[in-house]
Amino acid sequence: MNRDDPRHAADVRRIGALIIGDEILSGKRQDKHLVKLIGMLSSRGLRLTWARYVGDDHELLVDALEQSFSSADAVFCFGGIGATPDDMTRQATAQALGRPLLLHPEAARLIAQRCADMAAEGKGSADMTTPENRQRLKMGEFPEGAAIIPNSFNRIPGFNVEDHWFVPGFPVMAWPMVEWVLDNHYRHLFHRGEQIDRSLLVYETAESVVTPLLEAIESAFAGIKVYSLPSVGENGERRHIELGVKGVGDVVEEAYLSLRHGIIDLGSDFDEV
Numbered sequence: 001m002n003r004d005d006p007r008h009a010a011d012v013r014r015i016g017a018l019i020i021g022d023e024i025l026s027g028k029r030q031d032k033h034l035v036k037l038i039g040m041l042s043s044r045g046l047r048l049t050w051a052r053y054v055g056d057d058h059e060l061l062v063d064a065l066e067q068s069f070s071s072a073d074a075v076f077c078f079g080g081i082g083a084t085p086d087d088m089t090r091q092a093t094a095q096a097l098g099r100p101l102l103l104h105p106e107a108a109r110l111i112a113q114r115c116a117d118m119a120a121e122g123k124g125s126a127d128m129t130t131p132e133n134r135q136r137l138k139m140g141e142f143p144e145g146a147a148i149i150p151n152s153f154n155r156i157p158g159f160n161v162e163d164h165w166f167v168p169g170f171p172v173m174a175w176p177m178v179e180w181v182l183d184n185h186y187r188h189l190f191h192r193g194e195q196i197d198r199s200l201l202v203y204e205t206a207e208s209v210v211t212p213l214l215e216a217i218e219s220a221f222a223g224i225k226v227y228s229l230p231s232v233g234e235n236g237e238r239r240h241i242e243l244g245v246k247g248v249g250d251v252v253e254e255a256y257l258s259l260r261h262g263i264i265d266l267g268s269d270f271d272e273v
Contacts, residue, residue, distance in 0.1 A: 013072055013073070014049035014072075014073045015046060015047070015049055015074050015076070016048070016049055016068060016071075016073045016075040016076070017033065017034060017037055017048060017050070017051040017052070017075065017077075017078070018051075018052050018054060018064060018077040018078070019031055019034065019051065019053050019054075019077075019078045019079065020053075020055075020056070020061065020077065020078060020079040020089055021055065021056060021079045021080060021169055022056045022086070024053060024055075024079075025053060025055045031053070032171055033169075033171065033174065034048075034051055037076060037178065040175070040179060040182060041182075044182060044189075044190045045189075045190050045191030045194040046182075046189060046190065049073070050073075056080060056088055057088075058088045058091065058092055061088055061089060061092035061093075061096075062095050065092055065093055065097075066096045068164065069096055069097065069162055069164070072163075073163065074163045074164075075163065075164045075165070076165050076167070076181075077089065077164055077166045077167070078167055078174055079168065079169030081139065081158060081166050081167070081168060082139060083135055083136065083139045090141060090142060090143070090159075090166075093142075093143050093161065093164070093166065094142075094144075097143050097162065099143040099144040099145065100143070101141040101142065101143060101144075102141065102142065102143075103137060103141050104141070104142050104146060104148060104157075104159070106148055107139070107140030107142065107148055108137060110148075110155045110156065110157055111133075111136055111139060111140050111155070111156060112128050112133075114154055114155040114156055115128065115133050117155070139156055140156075142159040142161070143159075143161050145161060146159040146160060146161040147160045147161070148160070149165060149166070149167060150177070150180060151168070152176050152177075152180075153170075153172055153173040153176070154173065156168075156173075165177075165181050193248045195247065196246065196247065196248065196249075196252040196253075197244060197245075197246040197252075198244060198246075198252060198255075198259075198273075199227075199243060199244030199245070200243055200244070200259070200260065200263065200270050200271060200272045201241070201242055201243075201271045202263055202268050202269070202270045203238050203239065203240045203268065203271075204238065204239055204269065205241060205266070207228055207230055209266065210228065210241065210243060210262075210263070210266070210268075211228075213259070213262040213266070214226040214228060214243065216262075217245060217259055217262070220258070221245075221247070221251050221255040221258070222251070223247045223248060223249075224246070224247040224251060224252065224255045225245070225247060226243070226244070226245050226259075227242075227243070227244050227245075228242070228243055229242040229244075230242075242273065243259060244259075244273075245259055260272075
């Protein structure tokens with residue numbers, strides 16, 4: 001099956017994020033996409049597996065995209081799809097796939113509509129032969145075989161190719177586009193095999209003391225992952241460790257009870273989260 005076929009989404013095992021832009025790495029702007037994407041996924045019973053930040057560097061972008069295209073992951077890519085010199089995502093994507101950039105006919109139509117809307121507001125020309133509008137049309141040049149992602153904010157679309165979903169860096173545009181992708185292409189995955197997380201806070205106990213217990217639980221319960229999040233006691237809190245188990249199905253509760261009993265056996269003071 002061609003990975004561009006939406007039915008390929010059924011095969012996706014992991015979801016990743018690629019957040020692009022020098023302005024994020026320099027600190028000129030703070031990234032808001034990561035937390036928002038995690039929330040959008042979580043509300044649908046999905047979870048983010050990995051995330052990567054990349055600046056406006058063509059070679060680094062090509063390398064990052066080649067790696068993610070080689071996987072079966074669904075990847076949400078934020079930023080760099082405009083038409084200024086520092087926008088390199090479309091070009092890097094085409095190179096990573098070994099495909100030419102082509103003006104997408106539906107994207108061209110939508111961009112022309114946007115230019116007409118702006119002209120009606122006295123903010124430009126509807127003539128698509130002007131230098132300004134010809135430059136705007138470059139935003140509709142996508143790798144061969146790409147499909148568009150509708151943009152309800154200003155019509156200028158994003159694009160999809162090989163389970164990668166490319167949206168602008170502006171949250172007001174990007175977030176509704178990501179929600180459209182999730183609701184139209186991954187709805188069949190919502191709340192299917194949803195991950196369960198159970199944890200407790202263990203006080204005044206060293207990680208070295210609880211590590212054997214965590215190792216035993218992960219070995220005893222198939223599909224379970226354990227975790228340990230220590231705190232040194234900031235803001236007047238007691239020094240503690242959040243210990244937890246996560247996975248899918250009834251085995252999570254079994255593993256959690258084993259963890260709880262193990263902490264009782266150690267004699268540690270704890271609270272359930």
